[in-house]
Amino acid sequence: MAGVLSQLGLLAGYYVTAELRGYPAGLGAVVIWAVAGVVAGPVYGAAGALLRADRRILRAVATGLTGSAWGADGLRFLWLASDAQSNSGPGATAGWSFLLISVLLPVALARSARDRVYALLVLIAGVGAVAVASLVIDQAFML
Structure with missing residues (x-):
């Protein structure tokens, strides 16, 4: 769960910053990267947790x-x-x-x-x- 939350937090931070700087964020890009984060987040979160297995x-x-x-x-x-x-x-x-x-x-x-x-x-x-x-x-x- 921490992996998903960290990825979605990074995504939100990126696109909020882009909007504040005047670079429009398309909804399609946000959705694509959110899906990627939901898939990759648990993989890399689990990898971090298993480093000392x-x-x-x-x-x-x-x-x-x-x-x-x-x-x-x-x-x-x-x-x-x-x-x-x-x-x-x-x-x-x-x-x-x-x-x-x-x-x-x-x-x-x-x-x-x-x-x-x-x-x-x-x-x-x-x-x-x-x-x-x-x-x-x-x-x-x-x-």
């Missing part, structure tokens, strides 16, 4: 998931930076920085070398899952 597999999954959103965003930023026609995205430096953070998070949070290996394998799968979810969100904006 006794079972190695639970710790590895939780630890690997911590960096997955960072990794997917890093790949997206690098992709946007490589497109000469695009003037969007924060650039290649941000992309590489996000990728570095995505790897350092599981490495720093894992308890042992074996946990780090498992967590990095989960990170790869998690980045793929987040990248697919990002494509679904992009398609939702095209409707």
Whole structure:
């Protein structure tokens, strides 16, 4: 529940701030990101709660998931930076920085070398899952 509430709180804060600065927020965008938050919030909330689980597999999954959103965003930023026609995205430096953070998070949070290996394998799968979810969100904006 905390994961959902934190995501919806972030969403509300973002769009209230955008409105106050004069950038209109479309209802469709709010709904799309609210649905994404309701799905992602519990996943990342559970990952945070399971970081100190006794079972190695639970710790590895939780630890690997911590960096997955960072990794997917890093790949997206690098992709946007490589497109000469695009003037969007924060650039290649941000992309590489996000990728570095995505790897350092599981490495720093894992308890042992074996946990780090498992967590990095989960990170790869998690980045793929987040990248697919990002494509679904992009398609939702095209409707």
